[in-house]
Amino acid sequence: GENVEQHPSTLSVQEGDSAVIKCTYSDSASNYFPWYKQELGKGPQLIIDIRSNVGEKKDQRIAVTLNKTAKHFSLHITETQPEDSAVYFCASIDRDMRFGAGTRLTVKP
Amino acid sequence: DGGITQSPKYLFRKEGQNVTLSCEQNLNHDAMYWYRQDPGQGLRLIYYSQIVNDFQKGDIAEGYSVSREKKESFPLTVTSAQKNPTAFYLCASSPRDGPYEQYFGPGTRLTVT
Numbered sequence: 001g002e003n004v005e006q007h008p009s010t011l012s013v014q015e016g017d018s019a020v021i022k023c024t025y026s027d028s029a030s031n032y033f034p035w036y037k038q039e040l041g042k043g044p045q046l047i048i049d050i051r052s053n054v055g056e057k058k059d060q061r062i063a064v065t066l067n068k069t070a071k072h073f074s075l076h077i078t079e080t081q082p083e084d085s086a087v088y089f090c091a092s093i094d095r096d097m098r099f100g101a102g103t104r105l106t107v108k109p
Numbered sequence: 110d111g112g113i114t115q116s117p118k119y120l121f122r123k124e125g126q127n128v129t130l131s132c133e134q135n136l137n138h139d140a141m142y143w144y145r146q147d148p149g150q151g152l153r154l155i156y157y158s159q160i161v162n163d164f165q166k167g168d169i170a171e172g173y174s175v176s177r178e179k180k181e182s183f184p185l186t187v188t189s190a191q192k193n194p195t196a197f198y199l200c201a202s203s204p205r206d207g208p209y210e211q212y213f214g215p216g217t218r219l220t221v222t
Contacts, residue, residue, distance in 0.1 A: 004151070032209050043113075043199050043213035044152075089151060093209060096167070099151030 004092050008101025013107050019080050021103045024072040025088035030092040033066060033073045038087045038102070047088075048075070078105045114199035115200050120219045122194075130185045130217045132200030139204065141183035142211065145169060146197040155198075158183055187219065194203065194221045 005024045013019050024033075031052040036044035050064045050073065057064050061080075062071045066073040073092075077084055083109045090100040113134045134141065140159045145154040148217040154167030158168045172191025177183055183202075187194045197218050201211040 006151075008151075034210070036213075041218075042116075042215070043201075043215045046210065046212065049210070091151075096154060097211065099153075101149060101151045 004050045004090060004100045006103060008089050008103060009101065010104045010106075010107065013080050015080060016080060017080055019075075019084070019105055020109075021075045021088055021090070021105070022072060023074070023092070023100050025098070026071065027092065027094050027098075028071065028073075033064070033089050034093075035064060035075045036089045036091070038088075038089065039061045045090055047056040047070045050059040058071075058093075065097075077105075080105075082109050084106050090094040113200060113202055113212060115198075118215065118217060120217055121172075122219070122221050124221055125189045126221075127186055127188050127189050128194075128219065128221075130187065130198055130200075130219070131182045132185065132214060133181055133200045133201070134183075134214075135181060136202055136212065137180075138158040138202035138212075139180070140202060141177070142201040142203075143167075143173070143183070143185045144177065144199045144201065146199055146216075151200060155185065187221075194219060 001011045025045050034049035038044040047065050048062050050066050053105050061078045063076040087102045089102050120216040121134050143155040155173050156175040158164035174186045193211045199216045200214040203211045
């Protein structure tokens with residue numbers, strides 16, 4: 001299947017700083033791009049998503065941007081807090097959902 | 110309290126035994142999915158079902174089987190033919206015909222020795 005590349009694999013920031021996670025997809029037919037947060041020992045939780053007809057979407061401290069020409073999309077978390085620490089997964093969907101390998105975000109108090 | 114439940118949370122089996130993982134949802138979702146998660150990797154699709162009594166193989170279906178006799182339930186059987194069954198298994202469901210807006214259960218960690 002088509003791949004989704006996610007970077008970085010680990011990210012450590014100081015509380016209050018911003019965090020950015022980037023993903024690149026290969027299938028130009030992809031039309032839906034969700035982001036999931038997974039805490040230790042739990043299932044992934046959908047935190048924000050964007051569709052291919054939109055370039056940016058915000059929800060409080062979280063935003064996602066999409067560049068269809070370059071086939072990449074990014075998650076932006078502002079004013080990070082220790083409870084933001086988790087593994088974040090991106091995904092892209094055309095017919096099937098393809099997941100990135102995940103980014104372990106650590107927010108240091 | 111709506112959601113997706115998976116049981117048990119931890120499961121231990123001896124090599125050569127089949128084992129069935131439970132997944133139940135009360136969200137009235139049509140589609141259900143099973144994923145496998147290994148350390149350092151993204152989720153990989155095992156099987157999915159868009160309607161009762163119908164299901165399709167995902168990317169890594171070998172050694173697994175499923176059934177969809179009820180809309181609410183989508184059990185996964187890990188057979189002895191699965192060469193590396195130890196993993197974290199996640200069930201998900203979505204309200205639409207297609208893999209959009211998937212909601213995940215808490216997962217089952219299977220250890221086979």
